[in-house]
Amino acid sequence: MPIKLPKLLPARDILEKENIFIMDDERASQQDIRPLNILILNLMPEKEKTEAHLLRLLGNTPLQVNIHFLKTATYESKNTSPYHLEQFYTTFKEIKEKKFDGMIITGAPVENMPFEQVEYWEELVEIMNWTKTNVTSTLHICWGAQAALYHHFGIHKYELPEKCFGIFSHIVNDRSEKLLRGFDDIYLAPHSRHTDVVMEDIEKCPDLKILSSSEEAGAFIMYANGGRQIMITGHLEYEAQTLAEEYWRDFNKGLATQIPVNYFPDNNPENPALNRWRCHAHLLFSNWLNYYVYQATPFEWN
Structure with a gap:
């Protein structure tokens, strides 16, 4: 089934070239099914790239998905x-009176700041509180995951001695959970962050469960309240070249940046990187939409 997008959204051309099933409002209105309404709070600076990353994964399931993009009112993107x-x-x-089947809160380049010093923190707190009554399941990514862990469960982040940057191996801690259904015992995923959370703090919280983790990158996928809140500390949604773009951006600025771990072939930044996590990215988003959104959301919100 398709993902419904505005005709003029730039990401639409990218996804159509990849054979992602897309339809516009006119065609969608003729479908006699209940589509899923997914809200995306996009806090990333290059919003069009993030749109393509997420829409590529949301558009590859048997469900019709209506996408709504949310921006902060207290901070204007530059x-x-x-x-x-x-x-x-x-x-x-404009949307606070509405109900949504699912929501994604992305990462943001503010991880070195205390949460309360982020310009839009109070607005984000209001949104996160609202999701508990107006969204069936909310997926938090990277800094968005750390923000959710801090606000909802009091889990603090700490600054890493060096950036967690590269492709790391992960294990499935709980194979009975539907979110990881079909995952390999060991799989790869990208990370790019300067801060982390302590796994022992999460394990002590009775409301949180670690579903997947990495010896090198720590807690990776967590959930609470039966999947109403899902936190992912890495970036399965990234494309093959996303970490390379980040590396070269900082390198060309003259910043002391490390080469992403286990990423470039032969550890040579001149070699194009390969995407070795794509199948698990699609599987994660498909499982989320199916088991935690579609199967859990009411046909009509009251």
Whole structure:
């Protein structure tokens, strides 16, 4: 089944070339099914890239998905054109009375700041509180995961001695959980962050469960309240070259940046990286949409 997108959204052209099933409003209105309404709070600076990353995964399931993009009202993005934001994004004030089947809260380049010093923190707290009554399941990614762990469960983050940057091996801690159904015993996933959380703090919290972890990268996938809240500390949604773009961006700025671990062939940044986590990215998002959104959400929200 398709993902429904506006005709003029730039990510649409990218996804259509990859044979992702897309339809517009006119065709979607003729479908006699109950589509899923997914809200994406995009806190990343290059919003169009993040849109393509997420839509590629949301558009590869048997479900029709309506996408709604959310921006902060208390902070104006400097890396995305005002025209793009005006055309495709809305603010929390405009949707706070609505119900959504699922929501994604992305990462943000503010991880070295205390949460309370982030310009839009109070707005994000209001949104995270709202998700508990207005969203069936919320997926938090990277800094978004750390923000959720801190706000909902009091789990603090700490600064790493060096950036967690590269492709790391992960194990499945609980194979009975549907979110990881079909996962290999060991699989790869990208990470890119300067901060982390302590696994022992999560294990002590009775409301949290670690579903997957890495010896090198720590706790990776966690959930609470039967999947109403899901936290992922890495970036399964990344494309093959995303970490390379990040590495070269910092290198060309003259910053002391390390080569991503286990990423470039022969550890040579001149060699194009290969995507070795794509299947698990699709599987994770498919499982989330099916088991925690579609199977759990009411046909009609009251």
